[in-house]
Amino acid sequence: MKVSLTVNGSKHKVDVPSNTLLVDILRDHLGLTGTHVGCDTSQCGACTVHLNGSSVKSCTILAGQAEGVHVTTIEGIGSVTDLHPMQAAFRDRHALQCGFCTPGMIMSAIDLVNTSKGLDNRAVREGLEGNICRCTGYHNIVAAVLQAAEVMQGSSDE
Amino acid sequence: MYPFKYHRPTSLEEAASLYNGSDDPVYLSGGMTLIPTMKQRLAAPADVIDLSGIESLTGISVKGDKLTIGAFTTHAAVMASADVRKHIPVLAYLAAQIGDAQVRNRGTIGGSVANSDPSADYPAAIVSLGTTIHCQNRSIDGTEFFKDLFETALEPGEIITSIEFSMPTRAAYRKFPNPASRYAVVGVLVADFGGSIRVGVTGAGPCACRASGMEKVLNDNLKPAAIDAVEVPDAGFNSDLHASAEYRAHLVKVMAKRAVAAMLEG
Ligand SMILES: Cc1cc2nc3c(=O)[nH]c(=O)nc-3n(C[C@H](O)[C@H](O)[C@H](O)COP(=O)(O)OP(=O)(O)OC[C@H]3O[C@@H](n4cnc5c(N)ncnc54)[C@H](O)[C@@H]3O)c2cc1C
Ligand code: FES
Ligand code: FES
Numbered sequence: 223m224k225v226s227l228t229v230n231g232s233k234h235k236v237d238v239p240s241n242t243l244l245v246d247i248l249r250d251h252l253g254l255t256g257t258h259v260g261c262d263t264s265q266c267g268a269c270t271v272h273l274n275g276s277s278v279k280s281c282t283i284l285a286g287q288a289e290g291v292h293v294t295t296i297e298g299i300g301s302v303t304d305l306h307p308m309q310a311a312f313r314d315r316h317a318l319q320c321g322f323c324t325p326g327m328i329m330s331a332i333d334l335v336n337t338s339k340g341l342d343n344r345a346v347r348e349g350l351e352g353n354i355c356r357c358t359g360y361h362n363i364v365a366a367v368l369q370a371a372e373v374m375q376g377s378s379d380e
Numbered sequence: 381m382y383p384f385k386y387h388r389p390t391s392l393e394e395a396a397s398l399y400n401g402s403d404d405p406v407y408l409s410g411g412m413t414l415i416p417t418m419k420q421r422l423a424a425p426a427d428v429i430d431l432s433g434i435e436s437l438t439g440i441s442v443k444g445d446k447l448t449i450g451a452f453t454t455h456a457a458v459m460a461s462a463d464v465r466k467h468i469p470v471l472a473y474l475a476a477q478i479g480d481a482q483v484r485n486r487g488t489i490g491g492s493v494a495n496s497d498p499s500a501d502y503p504a505a506i507v508s509l510g511t512t513i514h515c516q517n518r519s520i521d522g523t524e525f526f527k528d529l530f531e532t533a534l535e536p537g538e539i540i541t542s543i544e545f546s547m548p549t550r551a552a553y554r555k556f557p558n559p560a561s562r563y564a565v566v567g568v569l570v571a572d573f574g575g576s577i578r579v580g581v582t583g584a585g586p587c588a589c590r591a592s593g594m595e596k597v598l599n600d601n602l603k604p605a606a607i608d609a610v611e612v613p614d615a616g617f618n619s620d621l622h623a624s625a626e627y628r629a630h631l632v633k634v635m636a637k638r639a640v641a642a643m644l645e646g
Contacts, residue, residue, distance in 0.1 A: 223386060240386040240428075241418075264416050265560075267482060276456070276485040282415045283486070284408075286386035286430060330481065351562065352480025 227288050230298030244288045245269045245280040256296035256325050267353030270326035271295050277333035296325035311370035319357035327353050331367045382424040388433040399537045402427040409491035451490025451540040470551040479562050490540040496532045499563035503588030508569045508580030510546030526587035552642035554635045565623050566631035570639040584628045604637040
């Protein structure tokens with residue numbers, strides 16, 4: 223089936239079998255391998271991307287459901303020379319070890335900060351319930367998200 | 381996942397005719413249950429009929445003393461809805477307890493209710509909040525909707541279009557979540573409709589149901605401690621690696637007490 227979608231601002235058309243998942247379109251067809259597959263059972267959140275602005279698990283979205291959507295992946299939020307505040311905070315706070323969960327963590331955390339006010343330790347832990355990290359113990363991830371929240375919310379128009 | 385044909389109809393009529401024209405069809409809503417099931421090859425439908433293109437299935441509206449939620453409305457939208465928060469805050473609270481943010485951004489109320497997972501949260505509200513499940517051609521009383529494990533009153537091909545809720549005077553929901561998935565090991569919703577108490581239980585048995593014994597006791601004495609006197613037999617309760625039937629029976633009383641206490645605190 224043919225699917226048209228916009229990824230990180232660019233329009234794409236792919237021709238894939240109907241049982242293809244969004245994450246496979248991103249990784250195998252568009253070469254965007256920053257989005258990871260950890261579990262493939264909707265549990266770990268490594269595959270998290272933004273679909274029309276909201277965090278979703280791209281391993282649990284069918285090609286047909288991606289028709290006409292706008293997707294943002296980890297490749298679309300910053301660059302090596304101009305990191306997104308969430309990426310910068312993850313680096314500052316040493317919020318990753320192997321890094322496998324990190325793209326998903328960052329995409330979830332950005333959506334969390336965009337949609338919440340007055341985040342604290344507990345709210346960040348609850349907000350990242352859908353993302354599993356087997357290395358860090360979460361402590362530094364929470365610290366990084368709180369640091370980025372200050373930067374992101376401080377610089378918003380509110 | 382086995383191959384299938386994908387369809388995205390734009391009307392209920394078109395969806396039903398696609399369904400009737402297929403040997404092995406399935407409706408797709410948020411996909412948060414169906415897609416994992418298909419990946420595990422527990423389901424291998426020939427035709428997947430995506431309901432997302434049917435506009436009339438989305439949205440939340442208030443008319444008189446009823447609040448109606450379209451079947452394709454996500455858990456995140458219910459959580460954030462000003463109308464739900466104002467008229468039935470317990471429902472916004474319940475939706476916020478489901479799974480995780482990514483699941484709430486995709487999963488829908490219609491999909492959750494149609495699925496009748498014994499550990500799902502919404503069913504506790506469906507049996508206790510004076511609800512009507514609307515389908516294309518008929519309406520089903522919420523207390524008669526869940527039949528058994530993953531079994532409902534829906535006929536093959538029937539689509540839930542919306543769910544209509546009555547507004548309780550006050551209510552509270554408490555669940556004991558599975559620490560990994562957040563599904564309810566047991567969840568209890570207690571609602572007060574102008575002095576008449578209704579109790580909905582999910583997670584304990586094969587499907588959600590009302591706890592009439594508990595309602596009777598609470599109608600006489602609306603206090604957490606009143607629940608001590610209620611017998612909750614564990615016969616027929618689920619027993620799995622998460623909890624034994626006996627433990628679930630115990631949790632029903634604990635969650636009910638917490639819900640009553642939370643409701644009284646307001
Ligand atoms: C990691 C994870 C954690 C979760 N945690 C929880 C939790 O804590 N609590 C909880 O309650 N749920 C939980 N869920 C389930 C989640 O809420 C699902 O979204 C929900 O059960 C199914 O809704 P859906 O829209 O995704 O439906 P789908 O998966 O698309 O469909 C489910 C079933 O319902 C049928 N169906 C869908 N819509 C209709 C309709 N309108 N009319 C008739 N039939 C229909 C489909 O054919 C299918 O058989 C979790 C899921 C995941 C992946
Ligand atoms: S790979 Fe999608 S949730 Fe784990
Ligand atoms: S840093 Fe290794 S899984 Fe999170």
